[in-house]
Amino acid sequence: MPARDLSVLLMVVLIVAMLIIPLPSWLLSVLIIINISLALLVLLTSMNMREPLQFSIFPSLLLLLTLFRLGLNVSTTRSILSKGEAGGVVETFGTFVVGGNVVVGFVVFLILIIIQFVVITKGAERVSEVAARFTLDAMPGKQMSIDADLNAGMISEQQARERREKVAQEADFYGAMDGASKFVKGDAIAGIIIVVINMLFGMVVGVVQQGLDVAEAAQRYTLLTVGDGIVSQIPALLISTATGIVVTRAASDSNLGADIMRQLFAFPKMLYVTAGTIFLLGLLTPINDVLTIPIAGLLALGGYHFSAKPMKEEEMSVEEQEEAEMDQMKSPESVVNLLSVDPIEFEFGYALIPLADANQGGDLLDRIVMIRRQLALELGLVIPVVRIRDNIQLQPNEYRLKIKGDEVARGELLLDHYLAMSPGVEDDSIEGIDTVEPAFGLPAKWISEDMKEQAEMLGYTVVDPPSVVSTHITEVLKAHAHELLGRQETKQLVDHLKESYPILVEEVTPTPLSIGDVQKVLAKLLKEKVSIRNLPVIFETLADFARMTSDTDVLTEYVRQALARQITSQYVVAGEPLRVITLSGKVEKAIAEGVHQTEHGNYLSLDPAVSQAIIEAVASQLEQHSLQNQTPILLCSPAVRMYVRQLTERYFPNVPVLSYNELEANVEVQSVGMVDIE
Numbered sequence: 001m002p003a004r005d006l007s008v009l010l011m012v013v014l015i016v017a018m019l020i021i022p023l024p025s026w027l028l029s030v031l032i033i034i035n036i037s038l039a040l041l042v043l044l045t046s047m048n049m050r051e052p053l054q055f056s057i058f059p060s061l062l063l064l065l066t067l068f069r070l071g072l073n074v075s076t077t078r079s080i081l082s083k084g085e086a087g088g089v090v091e092t093f094g095t096f097v098v099g100g101n102v103v104v105g106f107v108v109f110l111i112l113i114i115i116q117f118v119v120i121t122k123g124a125e126r127v128s129e130v131a132a133r134f135t136l137d138a139m140p141g142k143q144m145s146i147d148a149d150l151n152a153g154m155i156s157e158q159q160a161r162e163r164r165e166k167v168a169q170e171a172d173f174y175g176a177m178d179g180a181s182k183f184v185k186g187d188a189i190a191g192i193i194i195v196v197i198n199m200l201f202g203m204v205v206g207v208v209q210q211g212l213d214v215a216e217a218a219q220r221y222t223l224l225t226v227g228d229g230i231v232s233q234i235p236a237l238l239i240s241t242a243t244g245i246v247v248t249r250a251a252s253d254s255n256l257g258a259d260i261m262r263q264l265f266a267f268p269k270m271l272y273v274t275a276g277t278i279f280l281l282g283l284l285t286p287i288n289d290v291l292t293i294p295i296a297g298l299l300a301l302g303g304y305h306f307s308a309k310p311m312k313e314e315e316m317s318v319e320e321q322e323e324a325e326m327d328q329m330k331s332p333e334s335v336v337n338l339l340s341v342d343p344i345e346f347e348f349g350y351a352l353i354p355l356a357d358a359n360q361g362g363d364l365l366d367r368i369v370m371i372r373r374q375l376a377l378e379l380g381l382v383i384p385v386v387r388i389r390d391n392i393q394l395q396p397n398e399y400r401l402k403i404k405g406d407e408v409a410r411g412e413l414l415l416d417h418y419l420a421m422s423p424g425v426e427d428d429s430i431e432g433i434d435t436v437e438p439a440f441g442l443p444a445k446w447i448s449e450d451m452k453e454q455a456e457m458l459g460y461t462v463v464d465p466p467s468v469v470s471t472h473i474t475e476v477l478k479a480h481a482h483e484l485l486g487r488q489e490t491k492q493l494v495d496h497l498k499e500s501y502p503i504l505v506e507e508v509t510p511t512p513l514s515i516g517d518v519q520k521v522l523a524k525l526l527k528e529k530v531s532i533r534n535l536p537v538i539f540e541t542l543a544d545f546a547r548m549t550s551d552t553d554v555l556t557e558y559v560r561q562a563l564a565r566q567i568t569s570q571y572v573v574a575g576e577p578l579r580v581i582t583l584s585g586k587v588e589k590a591i592a593e594g595v596h597q598t599e600h601g602n603y604l605s606l607d608p609a610v611s612q613a614i615i616e617a618v619a620s621q622l623e624q625h626s627l628q629n630q631t632p633i634l635l636c637s638p639a640v641r642m643y644v645r646q647l648t649e650r651y652f653p654n655v656p657v658l659s660y661n662e663l664e665a666n667v668e669v670q671s672v673g674m675v676d677i678e
Helices: 003-020 025-048 058-083 088-097 102-151 157-209 214-248 256-264 269-284 289-330 332-337 350-356 364-379 449-457 465-479 487-500 502-508 515-527 535-545 552-562 564-571 585-593 608-627 641-648
Strands: 344-348 386-390 398-403 406-412 418-421 433-436 443-447 461-463 578-583 595-598 601-604 634-636 657-659 669-675
Touching: 003 058, 025 058, 025 088, 025 214, 058 157, 058 214, 088 214, 102 157, 102 214, 157 214, 269 289, 344 350, 350 364, 350 386, 350 465, 364 386, 364 465, 398 465, 406 465, 418 449, 418 465, 443 449, 449 461, 461 465, 487 502, 487 515, 487 535, 502 535, 515 535, 515 552, 535 552, 552 564, 552 601, 552 641, 552 657, 578 585, 578 608, 585 595, 585 608, 585 641, 601 641, 608 641, 608 669, 634 641, 634 669, 641 657
Parallel strands: 344 386, 578 634, 578 669, 634 657
Antiparallel strands: 344 398, 398 406, 418 443, 418 461, 433 443, 595 601
């Protein structure tokens, strides 16, 4: 155990010993000096902290110091009553500090008690209670503010996590301070009781047991008691003051001393007013001018000093600012910062600002939060923060979505209209502005609020603008999810999995697969809209087959087969057969023969005429099914599935390609067409 930890444990053991074992006078003196030193150290530390959480251990430390001080009181009381002495420090405070006068000492002690109990302790207790209450009440608002800044791209995920932890720590700290302040209050009450006990029983012991007369016993034991009371109340007063400073300290960029000097003398002219008042006080009253004139002079000199300093700073500020800006522009860091590209950006014209402005009823930030949560559940991917900003280069009602700096989607919104999509048959009575629904490319109309009810009665799907844009963002992010999953994001997913499945992760990465290899497999799954949320199953499969092959295409096929239940449920509708388009044996044979194996992996190389014929045959089958409003699925053998996908994804990116091994055995499959070539 480190020596620092051991010293704290020894201190607690010493406190227990003081409560039980009589200590020699010289050791009591040493412990009293240590008590005063610790109290002073705590006070100075509280003055130099910038925010309360920098001294987060204070509530527990306050309890230990209070217990230490009470243990000293017990030991000194035992020594006073049993031996008639309590060490040199107590006697010094009882004779030298108060001049040996019992009445003066007792009055000084009472003043210390009143200052601590009535003023400082009472105020610190009240501030602690109010701070704890307001901190707890403000927690939901602070959490929402952090989420809003995160969605706006103003802070990163790491910064948001740190700010959330800080909010929780603040609540815990002020709650603990509320309870700890009660210790200070109890300590003050205990000090009064202990002094009364020492005085009364000290006189009894002196007269009855030691044979002293009443006056001598009163003089001796009262001086010792008052000395003991003062020597314990001075550290208690310091600790009470530190408690008040900690609970009243607001977050700042500097310590208490610097803040006081900067803010107290922020208005130098007030020093002149104060100096004039003190000067007139000496001039118009019997107060000696020798006292008032020097003090007034010092205040006036301070006012001149603090007035001249800002003027010099103001004269230099413009030139220094220009020089600083020039240095910033010349510095390499300013150029490097320009290289940063946000993973996702959402830009909009000035007419769409109410979408994102909470003061105008906009809830786009909240919708972005829900989209990120939805995609995390559906795809198993943590979507990066979406940076939201207005762009005057866009049309007023226009918006666009960029991924890694490149535009991937664009749309237009009319905030005072609703988007209406027909059920299949247009109705001429519904008037509006013709447009295209941005997420799925369906024909639609922007209609006014007056037409909304009528459109809904006629079977139109009517959507408000915020829902339109959030749906569009969701679909675009789904389509480009594989681009958002890089090696860094993959490493985060792997680290998260490692917390629960350390052995499984160690068997897969860094050998035989690197993070880059794992990322390629996961990205291929996402590209075909297969969720990677079930990472344990994916890694189990990689652990089984990664030592057999390092080809990420082949490994992806093994993973897809392991996720057969998930893939099946993705496309099967309960109570209905799975309608598929199959490939003829001739087509599968042609594709299998076109696969070429190299040391860098396999690739498909078909005769252009054969490729064109297959594409046309697939297009013909899909066209027939599109007229029947059915979602077509291409079904083929496992050996050629990934090559069929490679062949068709350029022309039919939204058509799923499945193999027989990716379907559950109990699924009813209905072939509604076949792709064949002459």
